Amino acid sequence: MNQHLTFLPVLLPMLAGVVLLVSPFGKTKTSRRVTSVTLSVVTLLVSLLLLLKVQAQGPQIYAIGDWSAPFGIVLVADQLSILLVCLTALLGVVCTLYASAGDDHKGSFFHPLIHFLILGVNGAFLTGDAFNLFVFFEVLLIASYALLMHGGDKKNTRAALQYVILNLVGSAIFLIALGVLYGVLGTLNMADMAEKVTHLQGDDVYLAKIGGLLLLVVFALKGALLPLHLWLPNTYATAIPVVAALFAIMTKVGVYSMMRVYTLIFGDEAGELSHMAQTWLWWLAIATIAMGAIGVLASKDLRKLAANLVIVSVGTLVALIAVQTVEASSAAIYYIVHSTLVTAALFLLADLIGRQRGKVADRISAGPGVAQPKLLGACFVIAAVAVIGMPPLSGFIGKVWLLKATLDTEFIVVFWPVYLFASLAVLFSVSKAGSAVFWHHQGKPLTEAEQERVHPTQLIALLILIASAPLMSIFAGPLSEYAIGAATQLHDFNSNINIILSGGQ
Amino acid sequence: MELLYASCVGVLVFCGVFLILRSRTFPVVLGLTMLSYAVNLFLFSSGRLSFNQAAVLGTGTEYADPLPQAFVLTAIVIGFAMTAFVVVLAIRGRSDLGSDHVDGEFPITNNNNNDKNKKVKV
Numbered sequence: 001m002n003q004h005l006t007f008l009p010v011l012l013p014m015l016a017g018v019v020l021l022v023s024p025f026g027k028t029k030t031s032r033r034v035t036s037v038t039l040s041v042v043t044l045l046v047s048l049l050l051l052l053k054v055q056a057q058g059p060q061i062y063a064i065g066d067w068s069a070p071f072g073i074v075l076v077a078d079q080l081s082i083l084l085v086c087l088t089a090l091l092g093v094v095c096t097l098y099a100s101a102g103d104d105h106k107g108s109f110f111h112p113l114i115h116f117l118i119l120g121v122n123g124a125f126l127t128g129d130a131f132n133l134f135v136f137f138e139v140l141l142i143a144s145y146a147l148l149m150h151g152g153d154k155k156n157t158r159a160a161l162q163y164v165i166l167n168l169v170g171s172a173i174f175l176i177a178l179g180v181l182y183g184v185l186g187t188l189n190m191a192d193m194a195e196k197v198t199h200l201q202g203d204d205v206y207l208a209k210i211g212g213l214l215l216l217v218v219f220a221l222k223g224a225l226l227p228l229h230l231w232l233p234n235t236y237a238t239a240i241p242v243v244a245a246l247f248a249i250m251t252k253v254g255v256y257s258m259m260r261v262y263t264l265i266f267g268d269e270a271g272e273l274s275h276m277a278q279t280w281l282w283w284l285a286i287a288t289i290a291m292g293a294i295g296v297l298a299s300k301d302l303r304k305l306a307a308n309l310v311i312v313s314v315g316t317l318v319a320l321i322a323v324q325t326v327e328a329s330s331a332a333i334y335y336i337v338h339s340t341l342v343t344a345a346l347f348l349l350a351d352l353i354g355r356q357r358g359k360v361a362d363r364i365s366a367g368p369g370v371a372q373p374k375l376l377g378a379c380f381v382i383a384a385v386a387v388i389g390m391p392p393l394s395g396f397i398g399k400v401w402l403l404k405a406t407l408d409t410e411f412i413v414v415f416w417p418v419y420l421f422a423s424l425a426v427l428f429s430v431s432k433a434g435s436a437v438f439w440h441h442q443g444k445p446l447t448e449a450e451q452e453r454v455h456p457t458q459l460i461a462l463l464i465l466i467a468s469a470p471l472m473s474i475f476a477g478p479l480s481e482y483a484i485g486a487a488t489q490l491h492d493f494n495s496n497i498n499i500i501l502s503g504g505q
Numbered sequence: 506m507e508l509l510y511a512s513c514v515g516v517l518v519f520c521g522v523f524l525i526l527r528s529r530t531f532p533v534v535l536g537l538t539m540l541s542y543a544v545n546l547f548l549f550s551s552g553r554l555s556f557n558q559a560a561v562l563g564t565g566t567e568y569a570d571p572l573p574q575a576f577v578l579t580a581i582v583i584g585f586a587m588t589a590f591v592v593v594l595a596i597r598g599r600s601d602l603g604s605d606h607v608d609g610e611f612p613i614t615n616n617n618n619n620d621k622n623k624k625v626k627v
Contacts, residue, residue, distance in 0.1 A: 131576060138583045145590060157594075157601040158609040161530070164591050165607065168537050169525060171587070175544045175580055182573065183551035 005050050006062035006077045009085045009122045012043045013092070017115035026112075033100040036111035040096045043118065044089035051082045055482075059489065059499050061128075069128065069501050070192035076128035076500055079486035080333060084125045084256060087337055088249050091344055092118045094461045095246045098348060101455035103242050106151025113150070117143035117246065124253050128500055130181070130188040133257065134174050137222070141167050144250060147243045148235065159238040163231050170221040177214035184208045191500035194265045194493065197273055205272050212266050216277050219261070223254025223314050226288040233295060236307035241351035244303065245344035245465075251310055252336055255317045259332070259490065263324060269493045281322035282411070286418050288315030293422035296429045302350035302362040305433055306343055309387060312422055313339035319415060320402055328405040329487035334480060335398040338472055342386045342395065345465035349380055352462065353437055355452040364433045366440035371451040375459075377438050379466050384430045386469035389423055394472035399423070401480070506554055510546070517543035530595035530605045537591060541584040549577045 016039035020026045025035040054060055059078035063069065077085075096114055104110035120140025127133050145167075148160045182188055184207045185196040200208055217228070224232040232251070236244045262277050270276075292311035299305035313335070320332035350362045353376055360367030370376050382393065389395035406415050454462075472479060489496070517539050524536025552570030560571045595605070602609035 131579070135579060135583070138587070142586065142590065145594075149594075154601045154609075157598050161594055161598045161607060164587075164594055165525075165533060165537065168587055168591060169540070171583075172521075172537075172540045172544045175548055175576075178576070179544075179548040179551040179573075182548075182576070183553075 004062070005046070005053060006060045006075050006126070007064070008046045009043060009050065009089065010075070010119060010126060012039065012046060013115040013119035013122060016040070016043070017112040017119065020112040020115065021109070029105065032111050033096075033104065036096045036114070037093070037100060039115065040089065040092040040118070044086070044093050047082065047086045047089040047122075050077055051086055054079055054082050061500060070187050070189035073132045074128040074189065074500060075126045077126055078489050078496075079482065080256075080259070080490050081125045083333065083337070083482070083486060084249075084252065085122050087340055088118055088121045088125070090464070091246055091249055091340070094344065094348075094464050095242050097457050097464075098245070098461035099242045101458045103151065103240055106240065107149070109146070110150055113143050113147050114246065116140075117147060119143075121249055121253055125256060128190050130178055130190055130193065134171070134178060137174070137253070138171060140250065140253065141171075144247065147246070148239050150243060151240050152238065156238045159231075159234045163235045166221065166231050170218050173214055173221075174218040177211050177218060180207055180211035180214065184211065189500070190260060190264060191497045194267070194269070195497050195501070197265055197270045200271070200273070209273055209276055212261070212273065212276060213280070215261055216258070216280060219254045219258045220284065221254070223251050223258065223318065224288075224311055225254075225284050225314060225318055226291050229288060229291065229311055229314075232311060233304055233307040236310065236347075237301070237303040241303060241347045241354075244306070245347040248310060248340050248344040248347070251314050252317075252340055255314060255321070255336065258318065259321050259329070262321065263329070263490055264493070264496060267324070267491070267493060275324060278322050278324060281318055285315045285317075285319035285322055286414055288312075288318065289418050289422045291315075293425040296422075297425050299364070299429065299433075301364060302353060302433060302437070303347065305364070305429060306346040306350055309346065309426065310339075310343050312426065313343065315422075316402065316419065319411075319419075320405065323406060323409055323411060325405065325409070326484070326487045326491050328402070329490055330480070330483040331398070331401040331405040333483040333486050334472075335402060337479075338386070338394045338398045338469075341465050341468040341472075342383055345379075345383045345462065345468075346387065348458075348462050348465065349376065349383060352376060352454055352458065353380075356446075357437075358446045358450050362437075364436050366436060366442035368443055368446045369441045370438070371446075371448075371453055373438055375454065377434075379462060380434055380438070382466050382469055384434055388427045388430055390427075392473055393469040394476075395469070397473060397476050397480075510550060510554060514543050514546050514550075517546070528606055528608075528611075530598060530607055533607060534588070534591055534595055538588055541580070541588070545577050545580055545584070548580055549573050551576075 020032060020036055026032050054077050062075040064073045099110060117140055120136050120143055123136035124133055127136060145164050184204045185193050187193055187196060221228040236247060266273050266276050268274055289312055292308050292315055295308035295311060299308055317332050317335060320328045353370055354362035356370040357367050386393040386395040389399035406412055521536045521540030521543055524532045527533055552573035555569050558567055558569040560569050599605045604610055
């Protein structure tokens, strides 16, 4: 059992998805909810177990079907990937809990789809093979298509149609990129690719460059990097909020893939191709932050606001990846965890607030007051402080760290002004939204029946996310140490290659 | 053979991209299908084109690479599922939005005659 632990974060969600489709677990509402939440908690526990193991014994390599790398597909659990797997599993628990209050019955097969999505995301984080990455991307995409339509209206169909078409084109480009890279390198195992890239000569270098940059297009589309970010605000704002909260991890899959491909395969050791995407990543990231900030300022409802905050966080992360130092990567790793949890919390809050304001819903304008102003207000303040990056919560630590990571580089001239301006825009918009929603009352108050009070399971789910902000601040020491360790591992070219190609021996 | 093969892929990509840029969902779906055909052919050729070669390494220097064939097979299966999904979605979009435009409605210009589409009952 122990040796198969690396595979369990992928296997368990798949089994959960299947189990939930059949009797007796999938028979009644209650049985589905209980099974789904239990299994997502089990997935989280298993992921945490694996995290402890990786920390104690170093990266774990799992050769599927016992075909060793580079011939077979391997799963690689190192500190970075397993951290993100745990993050996904945590979001899974939160979303299944939250949806159990009633959202899961707005459409069919909510719980199985959530687990299939987690399967895809976990697989994409763990795999060490580029083609397998494509397969897991498709798994998570098809689950996300269906979830996006869950409980949706007409506006939702339109957003889903555009999202699906865009992603299908993205998949085609992904395959072309993989074809080019395979034609040149003769392998798609990421560690083996990294090793082969160093020996490229002549025209092959240019072909590999084309393949690498085509991959950038795909990851930019998944991660919502400018100019391929246009699908995100609509998609996230029309999906039901609990799904949008889970989607907060999906852009991070694109960002994570960039991290892997452009630090491992086309990183320091790649000869002529080393850091080939850096300039692109850098300027696109800066433009994305600026664009996201403008979006944040222009948002008319809380869900759009949260969606635009996702864009800002993606821009910030990609800028850190472009810097390509260990310190920048460790800041990025801390920031990924923080931003995912906080944006997910904001989506859930937007939903709860919207349910208590009648027709005004989550629009940022004066309206009837919410039924539970103290509870929701307190949660909103914590989430807002975290997302803006004010002390003492996790956002502040992330912000200081990423500013420090860019301090000694030539990037400071562009990055600091843009990023700080974006923070100001976030500060302005979020405080405006908060005061409009909680303080500016207009019209006659709603009756009890029109306001849906927060369900206990919703509250638990929300509190898990909200609590993460102070907790990440209190445990900043061990967390940052972990992030530095993960980043060091990510940048350590030789040990990465050796461990993976020798099967973890 | 390479020339023929490459031009096939090229023409398919050309048609695919052209159709994807159309505004109605049906041509877009066709375009996606074309594009996925082109991609499958392209993937297949990434193991080099060869006649009558053994698929297993052996001792010879010339061989047909079996791995791209596995890639293509996977890509076909996934592409098929995705196309099926987008077809269903396009039909649903047609009935939900009342038109088969990818934006849900036709931009208003003087010379389009799409009133017929707009009147269709949802």
